[in-house]
Amino acid sequence: MPRSNIKTFRKGGLPIKVTIKEVAKHAGVSISTVSLAINKKERVSEELRQRVVKAIDELNYRPNGLARSLKSKKSKVIGLIIPDIVNPFFPLMVRGVGDTAKRFGYNIILCNTDGEVKEEATFLRLFEEKCVDGIIFTCAGRIKKSLSLLNELSIPKVILDRRLDDLSIPTVTVDNTKGAYMATCHLIGKGKQRILFISGPDQLQSSLDRLNGYQQALTENRLAVHPELITYGDFSFEGGQKALKDVIANKISFDAVFGANDMMTLGAMMVLSEFGLDIPGGIEVVGYDDILLASLFKPALTTVRQPAYEMGCEAVKMILRAIHSKKTWIPSKVFEPQLITRESSPGN
Amino acid sequence: MPRSNIKTFRKGGLPIKVTIKEVAKHAGVSISTVSLAINKKERVSEELRQRVVKAIDELNYRPNGLARSLKSKKSKVIGLIIPDIVNPFFPLMVRGVGDTAKRFGYNIILCNTDGEVKEEATFLRLFEEKCVDGIIFTCAGRIKKSLSLLNELSIPKVILDRRLDDLSIPTVTVDNTKGAYMATCHLIGKGKQRILFISGPDQLQSSLDRLNGYQQALTENRLAVHPELITYGDFSFEGGQKALKDVIANKISFDAVFGANDMMTLGAMMVLSEFGLDIPGGIEVVGYDDILLASLFKPALTTVRQPAYEMGCEAVKMILRAIHSKKTWIPSKVFEPQLITRESSPGN
DNA sequence: TTGAAAGCGCTAACAG
DNA sequence: CTGTTAGCGCTTTCAA
Numbered sequence: 001m002p003r004s005n006i007k008t009f010r011k012g013g014l015p016i017k018v019t020i021k022e023v024a025k026h027a028g029v030s031i032s033t034v035s036l037a038i039n040k041k042e043r044v045s046e047e048l049r050q051r052v053v054k055a056i057d058e059l060n061y062r063p064n065g066l067a068r069s070l071k072s073k074k075s076k077v078i079g080l081i082i083p084d085i086v087n088p089f090f091p092l093m094v095r096g097v098g099d100t101a102k103r104f105g106y107n108i109i110l111c112n113t114d115g116e117v118k119e120e121a122t123f124l125r126l127f128e129e130k131c132v133d134g135i136i137f138t139c140a141g142r143i144k145k146s147l148s149l150l151n152e153l154s155i156p157k158v159i160l161d162r163r164l165d166d167l168s169i170p171t172v173t174v175d176n177t178k179g180a181y182m183a184t185c186h187l188i189g190k191g192k193q194r195i196l197f198i199s200g201p202d203q204l205q206s207s208l209d210r211l212n213g214y215q216q217a218l219t220e221n222r223l224a225v226h227p228e229l230i231t232y233g234d235f236s237f238e239g240g241q242k243a244l245k246d247v248i249a250n251k252i253s254f255d256a257v258f259g260a261n262d263m264m265t266l267g268a269m270m271v272l273s274e275f276g277l278d279i280p281g282g283i284e285v286v287g288y289d290d291i292l293l294a295s296l297f298k299p300a301l302t303t304v305r306q307p308a309y310e311m312g313c314e315a316v317k318m319i320l321r322a323i324h325s326k327k328t329w330i331p332s333k334v335f336e337p338q339l340i341t342r343e344s345s346p347g348n
Numbered sequence: 349m350p351r352s353n354i355k356t357f358r359k360g361g362l363p364i365k366v367t368i369k370e371v372a373k374h375a376g377v378s379i380s381t382v383s384l385a386i387n388k389k390e391r392v393s394e395e396l397r398q399r400v401v402k403a404i405d406e407l408n409y410r411p412n413g414l415a416r417s418l419k420s421k422k423s424k425v426i427g428l429i430i431p432d433i434v435n436p437f438f439p440l441m442v443r444g445v446g447d448t449a450k451r452f453g454y455n456i457i458l459c460n461t462d463g464e465v466k467e468e469a470t471f472l473r474l475f476e477e478k479c480v481d482g483i484i485f486t487c488a489g490r491i492k493k494s495l496s497l498l499n500e501l502s503i504p505k506v507i508l509d510r511r512l513d514d515l516s517i518p519t520v521t522v523d524n525t526k527g528a529y530m531a532t533c534h535l536i537g538k539g540k541q542r543i544l545f546i547s548g549p550d551q552l553q554s555s556l557d558r559l560n561g562y563q564q565a566l567t568e569n570r571l572a573v574h575p576e577l578i579t580y581g582d583f584s585f586e587g588g589q590k591a592l593k594d595v596i597a598n599k600i601s602f603d604a605v606f607g608a609n610d611m612m613t614l615g616a617m618m619v620l621s622e623f624g625l626d627i628p629g630g631i632e633v634v635g636y637d638d639i640l641l642a643s644l645f646k647p648a649l650t651t652v653r654q655p656a657y658e659m660g661c662e663a664v665k666m667i668l669r670a671i672h673s674k675k676t677w678i679p680s681k682v683f684e685p686q687l688i689t690r691e692s693s694p695g696n
Numbered sequence: 697t698t699g700a701a702a703g704c705g706c707t708a709a710c711a712g
Numbered sequence: 713c714t715g716t717t718a719g720c721g722c723t724t725t726c727a728a
Binding site for chain 1: 365408410411412413414415417418423425432433434436438439440442443446447450455456457458459460462473474476477478479500502585614618621640641644645646
Binding site: 020032063072 | 721722723724
């Protein structure tokens with residue numbers, strides 16, 4: 001009964017994949033029995049099940065996921081769009097997404113937009129064609145721009161690390177306003193009065209929120225918000241360097257620096273050192289994100305930690321909820337930021 | 349003729365996806381004409397093509413990739429297995445893979461093994477079920493262990509950043525022996541005689557190769573290979589710290605440090621600073637990889653650069669070659685390492 | 697409990 | 713140039 005040569009070869013030399021049909025024949029049962037044995041084990045008699053298992057094993061059968069998905073309308077794939085995996089903030093988040101997805105039997109297609117909004121459309125279309133079951137999306141620019149694209153799709157989606165005013169799509173975020181508020185208050189508590197704020201790109205809501213938190217902290221502590229102490233960078237190391245050099249060139253005085261992300265802040269710190277300014281003796285510095293680099297740099301950077309890994313995990317759980325419950329509305333999740341004090345601005 | 353409500357809704361409220369059938373009806377042609385118009389534009393008269401395009405547009409039709417792939421036996425997906433995206437060496441490589449894949453119309457499924465060899469089997473099986481067109485693989489441990497798994501699959505594959513003795517599977521690597529040789533010679537050239545080598549995990553061929561290069565450089569320069577100067581780490585920052593602390597605790601003297609990767613080397617440098625050892629005045633330090641961190645650290649790290657991004661690109665081109673030409677054998681590619689001299693061990 | 701058969705959405709012979 | 717049709721490999725009614 002069992003054939004001697006397990007694999008059949010076609011001309012090219014590649015082994016032809018074993019199909020459910022051959023398993024059925026080999027086990028002496030019908031196709032549907034094999035399918036049932038695989039998917040609904042209970043509904044097949046023990047004897048036949050055994051025979052099927054044996055056949056599967058002997059033929060080294062692997063169900064064709066494409067056919068399966070085509071039929072079942074479930075691909076067990078989640079599409080993940082992020083700006084750039086090379087940006088040190090994202091790898092941890094991606095790990096969170098990947099690990100959690102795997103835990104629940106899902107896999108991810110990873111796409112980097114590299115900050116190009118038009119790429120988002122391409123990837124979204126791709127996801128539709130690939131029939132992904134859900135989409136986790138971290139947009140590159142203004143969320144508004146991407147929103148219409150997203151809303152066209154009937155695929156469940158979650159927005160990650162980007163806040164949205166309306167509640168049309170669930171989001172996973174950190175309270176950026178609060179994080180910046182905490183950092184600024186910390187600096188104020190250390191007696192700082194002229195805190196330089198290096199903001200991020202103003203298309204990002206996160207940037208605006210952080211700027212807001214900074215201003216709020218100043219105001220609440222009856223400190224003036226000096227426009228010349230608010231500068232902008234592009235979230236890169238070089239951007240931070242440039243921002244600080246400009247400030248220094250303009251002879252604007254400050255007694256502390258708070259950067260809207262760690263990379264810029266580190267860049268700024270580098271310039272501070274170059275100009276012989278002591279950290280934290282002269283200038284205290286606080287960043288935002290808590291990337292690995294922050295703790296390894298000299299001096300180690302005080303920063304506002306975002307739970308990137310957990311955010312990734314949460315996004316997956318949320319998308320799974322959206323996939324399985326047919327509910328229209330899924331509540332968003334806001335994580336708490338956490339101030340990590342290190343050498344660049346020690347705790348009290 | 350055109351229906352007024354574009355999308356049909358099923359009970360749940362989700363729009364049903366438009367199929368080729370509906371496009372055909374809407375355009376008043378057969379489904380094969382639609383298919384031809386999409387895939388082989390030349391073979392359809394201009395008039396019908398126009399009508400099809402119009403219908404596709406009006407119905408907002410998106411071909412179902414699953415059905416397509418099932419029929420055509422091409423998924424346009426490449427499976428990528430790496431140890432850990434959080435390891436700073438990999439993101440650039442992944443970008444290279446992702447960007448190049450995208451350029452050629454492919455997409456990637458990303459899987460982290462987290463160093464677990466058994467995970468590799470899971471992902472490989474997954475790839476088979478998902479019918480990926482090719483696999484790019486960076487194994488976690490000994491390549492030998494994973495080799496039998498890989499060879500079972502009839503899917504084209506490329507091994508990335510891992511050297512293989514036999515030529516059964518094409519690889520993309522950097523000449524690790526040469527890189528380590530260059531770094532060691534550089535240090536010797538600066539008059540160093542007792543160069544501490546922090547090796548990586550000895551299951552990895554890359555580690556062994558680098559160790560080899562180190563020894564070769566010493567031997568060729570008539571310097572003794574002192575076993576006590578060879579220590580091991582796990583490629584992590586903490587691993588490097590620990591390795592160096594042990595060496596110091598054992599009162600082993602050295603005048604330079606060469607680490608098998610940047611993270612460990614940075615960790616070692618940290619310990620050096622803690623012990624008040626001047627870099628490069630007292631001890632010179634060289635790393636391996638040239639991760640972003642290396643250039644940003646103080647002092648900036650002299651290191652052997654691996655072209656991670658280009659390696660990722662090359663792996664994709666290679667896998668594409670393997671997919672398209674039915675050739676059994678694809679030549680491997682070996683990149684040249686490059687010594688980048690910075691503050692921790694300046695050039696001459 | 698098991699099998700026959702329909703069909704998921706698409707591609708590509710093949711026939712006209 | 714265009715349409716008819718037979719599957720790709722699987723899941724899932726529906727009957728037996």
